[in-house]
Amino acid sequence: MIRKTTIGLALVAALLSGNVLADVGHGEKMHGKPMNTETVGSPGNAADVTKTIKVSMNDTMTFTPSQFSADVGETVRIFVKNEGKIPHELVIGSLDNMKNHAEMMRQMPNMQHQESNMITLQPGQMSALIWKFEEQGDVDFACLIPGHMEAGMVGKVSVN
Template sequence: MMKKTLAILMLGAVPALAFAAGGHGGGHDLPAHGGSGHDMAAMSKTSAAAGQPGDPSRASRTIELLMDDTMRFTPSEIEVQPGETVRFLVRNAGRLPHEMVIGSVAELKAHAAEMREAPGLEHAEPNMITLGAGQHGDLVWQFDKAGTVDFACLIPGHMEAGMVGRVRVG
């Protein structure tokens, strides 16, 4: 009886310890810019080709971006000029959580695979915004170089369902 009680207490303590430790607990609970604790440092460092976080006071224009449960971004194709800083006003019109993550196709696919393996990951980086149903927020990004920059929703299954977009810089 004592071992059974101890086992039940231990099982009850594990989620509490995980929550207290931060990091990977709780799923996408979605404050306006995601949760905390997931280290996307490798993605942030390699995203230099995609640009860099922008200074909100230097945004030359605002682009409204809609996310919804059809697993689409509207618009999904955007054109900007090299060096332009853009404020994305992102709105989740769906009932499911969605996010916009800016990066290269390789970075987005690698991070999507990581999210599938650990769907409860919480993360907040300057190249992304995660929103719950009905939420809106903004992401300011400077597009440094001519070329193509991609974005996607990396919540498991969303990118695979077609929730991707492209920014043409040039």
């Protein structure tokens, strides 16, 4: 009993201090900050939105459109709608980081996301993600639900 209490208190102290490794609690919820987004941008403010893009997701494992453009420094509101009959998500990040994260999701199928660079939607749901694209180049987005990215559910933002 003492050992469980000690471990529990240590976990609470770590959570309160913010010094928790990303894998702690990964089986149920994601860490609260975007996964390695330093090269793809940052969460944007609604007041700064200069462009709105509508993206639909469907069960053929596609995003429509699968490509769009943004200017360096531009804040974009991405309206995302799941037109399928199964859950889908849109995650902004580097392709390498997303591949690593997709593998983690295969190992932990109950993982839930709470990060500013992603949106997870049930069938028929619609929501928005606001993102500021900060550097020139290509920025990837994908659905990281196991098997979806591998089936081709990927897209690209050209930042000019």
